[in-house]
Amino acid sequence: MLNLKPEVDTVEYSERGTIQQNHGRHHHAVVVQGNEDEPGSVYQLSWKTIIAFISLSMANSCAALANTANTVIKFQVASVAKSPADAALASWIANGSFLVVVALGPIFGSLSDRVGKKWFMVCGAILGLIGSIIAGKADNILQIIGGNILNGAANAGCIVSISAIQEIIPNKLRPWAMGASQAMASAFVVLDTFLAAAFVKMNAGGADGWR
Known part of the structure; x- marks a missing residue:
């Protein structure tokens, strides 16, 4: 040969x-x-790669936004807590999401290397949408916790986008790509915090405000 x-x-x-x-x-x-x-x-960098990079960066931003639950606990509890027992469950609003991410993150990461990353991110985004709707419309603490548990699973799925970005970008451009992706995520997190504060300040959603 x-x-x-x-x-x-x-x-x-x-x-x-x-x-x-x-x-x-x-x-x-x-x-x-x-x-x-x-x-x-x-491999040549093309417009399809750029679109994929932007999409993956948005998935990474969604994962970052899912980690901001700690900043809104007291507003959520104030609007739906009906008893001291409800207030005692407040820590699980954040911990439920965090523990799911810690448990599923390594599993999803390992499996995605073997079966592909696409559906982990797609299903993660869908779970995040469902979890956000449940938590956003919740009228008791347990519903908020349930919504945030789904958001934790979504976070574990969407965070796979970080390794996906490194796989589609040439070596010499990876530092720039990761910097841009993380900058986008940071910008969305900061914007999210200001928007949450604006909702509270303007009593959006009623006399007691929205979350």
């Missing part, structure tokens, strides 16, 4: 040529040449 091992130092493009095998037939093949940063890679 013909052994092709071109010695290339820094070439970052591919060439299409004709390889003649020992049995005489000709086949067209891509001769891949790479450098140390991208060994044997012919």
Whole structure:
């Protein structure tokens, strides 16, 4: 069998040529040449990759937003607590979500490497939407806790987007891509906090405000 091992130092493009095998037939093949940063890679950054990057960054932002439950506990409890027992359950609004993330995060991460990341993120986004609706419309503490547990599962699914971003972006652009993705998540978290404060300040949703 013909052994092709071109010695290339820094070439970052591919060439299409004709390889003649020992049995005489000709086949067209891509001769891949790479450098140390991208060994044997012919991957090119395209507009589809950019759209995928933005989508994955938004999934990462959703995961970051799911972690802000700690900042809104007292507003949620004040509006729906009906007894001291309800107030005693307040810590589970955040802990329910946190414990689910801690439990499912490593499992989802390991499985996504084997079966693919797409449906973990898609299902995570759907669970996050359902959990947010349940927690947002809740009229008792247990419903808020249940909604945030779903948000924890959503967080564990959406956070897979971080590794997905690194897989679709070339090595030399990964630091910039991760910086942009985390900056987007941070911006949404800050905006979310100000929006929550504005809802409280303007008593949005009624005399007692909305959460």
